[in-house]
Amino acid sequence: MIRHLFKLxxxxxxxxxxxxxxIFFSFLVLFGVLSFGLYNYHNYQKPLGFTHDDVWLLTLxxxxxxxxxxxxxxxxxxxxxxxxxxxxQVAFTSGNAPFAFSSMMxxxxxxxxxxxxxNQYDVEDxxxxxxxxxxVQGRWFGxxxxxxxxxxxxxxxQLQKDLFHGEDPIGKxxxxxxxSVQYRVIGVTDYFRASSEYSPEEGAFFTRINRxxxxxxxxxxxxxxxxxxxxxxxxxxxxxxxLIAKGWTMDVSTLEKMRQTKSRLTLVPLIAxxxxxxxxxxxxxxGLFGVLWYNINKRTxxxxxxxxxxxxxxxxxxxxxxxxxxxxxxxVVLGLLLAVQFPLLDVFQVASGIYWQGMALAGLFIFLLTxxxxxxxxxxxxxxxxxxxLHEE
Amino acid sequence: xxxxxxxxxxxxLQRRKFFTFISLFGISFTLMVLMVxxxxxxxxxxxQMPERNSDKLLFVNMIRQEGxxxxxxxxxxxxxxxxxxxxxxxTPEKVSISSVFTPLNSYVQNKKLxxxxxxxxxxxxxxxxxxxxxxxxxxxxxxxxxxxxAVINENTxxxxxxxxxxxxxxxxxxxxxxxVIGVVKDVPVLRVHSYADxxxxxxxxxxxxxxxxxxxxxxxxxxxKSTGDLSAIKDEYARMMTQVxxxxxxxxxxxxxxxxxxLEAFARTSLGGGRESSVGLFYTLLAxxxxxxxxxxxxxxxxxxxxxxxxxxxxxxxxxxxxxxxKVIIGQLVVxxxxxxxxxxxxxxxxxxxxxxxxxxxxxxxxxDLGLNVRVFAWGILxxxxxxxxxxxxxxxxxxxxxxxxxxxxxxx
Numbered sequence: 001m002i003r004h005l006f007k008l009x010x011x012x013x014x015x016x017x018x019x020x021x022x023i024f025f026s027f028l029v030l031f032g033v034l035s036f037g038l039y040n041y042h043n044y045q046k047p048l049g050f051t052h053d054d055v056w057l058l059t060l061x062x063x064x065x066x067x068x069x070x071x072x073x074x075x076x077x078x079x080x081x082x083x084x085x086x087x088x089q090v091a092f093t094s095g096n097a098p099f100a101f102s103s104m105m106x107x108x109x110x111x112x113x114x115x116x117x118x119n120q121y122d123v124e125d126x127x128x129x130x131x132x133x134x135x136v137q138g139r140w141f142g143x144x145x146x147x148x149x150x151x152x153x154x155x156x157x158q159l160q161k162d163l164f165h166g167e168d169p170i171g172k173x174x175x176x177x178x179x180s181v182q183y184r185v186i187g188v189t190d191y192f193r194a195s196s197e198y199s200p201e202e203g204a205f206f207t208r209i210n211r212x213x214x215x216x217x218x219x220x221x222x223x224x225x226x227x228x229x230x231x232x233x234x235x236x237x238x239x240x241x242x243l244i245a246k247g248w249t250m251d252v253s254t255l256e257k258m259r260q261t262k263s264r265l266t267l268v269p270l271i272a273x274x275x276x277x278x279x280x281x282x283x284x285x286x287g288l289f290g291v292l293w294y295n296i297n298k299r300t301x302x303x304x305x306x307x308x309x310x311x312x313x314x315x316x317x318x319x320x321x322x323x324x325x326x327x328x329x330x331x332v333v334l335g336l337l338l339a340v341q342f343p344l345l346d347v348f349q350v351a352s353g354i355y356w357q358g359m360a361l362a363g364l365f366i367f368l369l370t371x372x373x374x375x376x377x378x379x380x381x382x383x384x385x386x387x388x389x390l391h392e393e
Numbered sequence: 394x395x396x397x398x399x400x401x402x403x404x405x406l407q408r409r410k411f412f413t414f415i416s417l418f419g420i421s422f423t424l425m426v427l428m429v430x431x432x433x434x435x436x437x438x439x440x441q442m443p444e445r446n447s448d449k450l451l452f453v454n455m456i457r458q459e460g461x462x463x464x465x466x467x468x469x470x471x472x473x474x475x476x477x478x479x480x481x482x483x484t485p486e487k488v489s490i491s492s493v494f495t496p497l498n499s500y501v502q503n504k505k506l507x508x509x510x511x512x513x514x515x516x517x518x519x520x521x522x523x524x525x526x527x528x529x530x531x532x533x534x535x536x537x538x539x540x541x542x543a544v545i546n547e548n549t550x551x552x553x554x555x556x557x558x559x560x561x562x563x564x565x566x567x568x569x570x571x572x573v574i575g576v577v578k579d580v581p582v583l584r585v586h587s588y589a590d591x592x593x594x595x596x597x598x599x600x601x602x603x604x605x606x607x608x609x610x611x612x613x614x615x616x617x618k619s620t621g622d623l624s625a626i627k628d629e630y631a632r633m634m635t636q637v638x639x640x641x642x643x644x645x646x647x648x649x650x651x652x653x654x655x656l657e658a659f660a661r662t663s664l665g666g667g668r669e670s671s672v673g674l675f676y677t678l679l680a681x682x683x684x685x686x687x688x689x690x691x692x693x694x695x696x697x698x699x700x701x702x703x704x705x706x707x708x709x710x711x712x713x714x715x716x717x718x719x720k721v722i723i724g725q726l727v728v729x730x731x732x733x734x735x736x737x738x739x740x741x742x743x744x745x746x747x748x749x750x751x752x753x754x755x756x757x758x759x760x761x762d763l764g765l766n767v768r769v770f771a772w773g774i775l776x777x778x779x780x781x782x783x784x785x786x787x788x789x790x791x792x793x794x795x796x797x798x799x800x801x802x803x804x805x806x
Contacts (some may be wrong), residue, residue, distance in 0.1 A: 287693035291696050
């Protein structure tokens with residue numbers, strides 16, 4: 001039966017060519033969009049590793065050149081911030097605060113792993129409490145880190161996996177590419193994905209900001225406020241800080257708002273793509289339906305003959321649905337030939353599992369769609385009375 | 394003749410309503426998407442308020458310093474660079490310097506307003522054509538005195554002053570008070586060189602003027618005397634770039650900076666790595682994307698057309714028997730298909746208006762003002778024609794080769 005169906009399609013391959021290539025392209029479009037969607041969905045499912053409720057980000061900038069003045073102002077600002085009763089914790093950080101549009105990469109080497117790219121976050125001790133980080137091994141920074149020979153760092157679990165392959169990382173020394181000092185790992189945090197909810201899990205490590213020792217300014221201040229603190233306090237805070245940092249540009253934003261901006265950046269293109277893809281596939285489905293309907297109606301003679309020879313309505317229906325499934329099969333196989341190149345050649349550094357899932361879903365969808373398109377015309381075909389059909393001839 | 398073809402096409406359309414619906418649905422949606430994209434493109438790169446005479450404008454928004462070891466730094470130029478080098482150019486009519494906009498906060502009645510502030514000079518208002526709702530731009534006196542005056546956009550007036558006249562009132566941004574002297578229509582955020590919520594005199598940032606770094610946070614806008622002068626300006630600019638002194642050769646010994654049209658500026662930063670103007674590549678990519686997008690709907694339409702035309706094989710047979718050449722038949726079928734695409738195109742146009750309205754109101758792009766204009770409309774017609782031709786030619790060619798005798802028998806089996 002199946003061999004017979006293949007033969008039927010093969011004999012009409014010229015007139016079926018367009019249908020097959022249409023299914024082929026639909027499969028590819030579906031595969032692409034589904035993989036993209038799955039990729040983001042998988043990332044979204046992973047925990048962020050920090051809580052951003054009631055956390056604000058204050059950025060401070062000045063055109064002044066005097067480092068001494070900048071340092072003095074920053075110190076005054078943080079002192080004033082700590083004295084507000086509405087503020088629970090404050091911590092300076094490098095510009096790559098969670099959900100901010102900036103990133104900082106450094107290269108680390110350990111053992112066989114050479115020059116691994118990892119996100120570097122310069123943070124103050126209070127950062128852990130502001131964002132509620134969880135330490136799974138070792139410890140977080142403390143005052144005792146002020147005088148150590150090697151610079152202490154805390155890494156996230158992903159970096160531990162990439163760099164140490166399950167070895168105990170505590171106390172190990174690392175050499176970064178653009179720094180003269182060596183790093184010493186003192187702790188491991190759980191997940192830490194700071195760039196966006198849809199970003200993949202990347203290796204990250206924290207270095208300690210020591211404002212007593214190094215004379216650099218940071219410009220970004222993370223603030224954990226008491227729940228329910230609103231714009232009224234924000235205005236008061238900005239007014240008071242304005243008196244301290246005269247002529248500075250200051251901007252404050254909630255992490256929640258920054259999260260929304262970041263996620264919109266992923267979601268808007270994704271939704272636009274999904275809408276366009278949905279339209280394309282719907283269009284193809286309609287076209288397929290029309291063409292099948294027309295083709296099947298043209299074959300009344302053949303159907304009449306089969307009916308007269310004793311085929312049941314069910315067998316007729318099965319034949320036509322089967323033919324369409326074989327058509328879809330050809331299209332999908334051609335598409336798969338191209339699609340498997342993505343996981344095999346590791347295009348775009350996406351986990352291959354996502355590609356396989358995308359392929360499976362796209363294939364399933366195509367078969368479902370083509371079968372649906374074939375159901376109505378083939379039901380109509382099976383209703384043909386042999387006497388009428390043969391009489392027409 | 395043409396009228397006859399169109400009448401036939403119209404009758405054929407009415408014959409099988411479902412097929413007509415499928416064809417029109419596919420055509421109208423395809424053209425709708427293409428038209429929305431065209432409109433978006435025009436919105437970003439075409440002449441729009443306030444860059445109305447953009448064919449005479451060039452923008453300087455990047456300077457790139459490269460070293461021998463491949464290290465490079467790039468960013469907007471500094472005031473010093475624009476003032477000392479770009480402003481000295483002979484060929485341009487005017488050069489304006491304005492700051493990159495900075496997001497700042499403002500508070501009004503326990504509400505927070507995030508406002509984008511831009512510092513501009515006098516030439517900025519002369520080169521660009523803003524639509525003033527009330528008041529005026531700041532001029533020489535205000536700039537010389539570094540007065541705290543501001544021009545705001547309509548949305549800020551609505552948010553801050555409740556929509557009443559704002560002239561003479563005070564607006565406080567980042568703890569600094571400015572007197573409002575003008576209100577302009579909202580400028581779309583995609584117009585990075587002119588967009589802001591609040592515009593204030595550039596002399597308020599005098600302290601930065603002395604800093605002789607080449608990179609900073611400023612944009613330059615060059616206005617040419619005529620469109621033909623653009624290449625002369627680019628040549629002079631390139632000569633000028635060879636004269637620029639590099640203060641700190643450690644950061645790199647080669648400098649790249651170009652006066653670009655909007656499209657060049659975009660293509661250069663996104664595709665050309667800041668060096669090549671990759672407009673050709675950009676157009677190629679666009680064309681490929683459009684082609685890929687149109688591929689499926691076209692194939693679909695071809696499929697449907699073949700089915701529909703097959704029905705008419707006896708008609709074609711008769712015409713052939715009476716001496717119509719293949720060419721004539723192809724002509725007729727293509728005209729019919731183009732007619733169908735234009736019908737779909739009209740529908741697509743209506744749909745695209747709806748989608749543009751949706752985008753404008755959704756706030757996905759701040760102050761977006763997508764709409765139809767002559768340029769977008771012309772592109773739409775062109776796209777219709779291309780789409781109609783591509784999807785009509787193959788089925789027509791196939792049918793025209795029908796054997797008259799076979800066709801008259803009513804079958805093509």
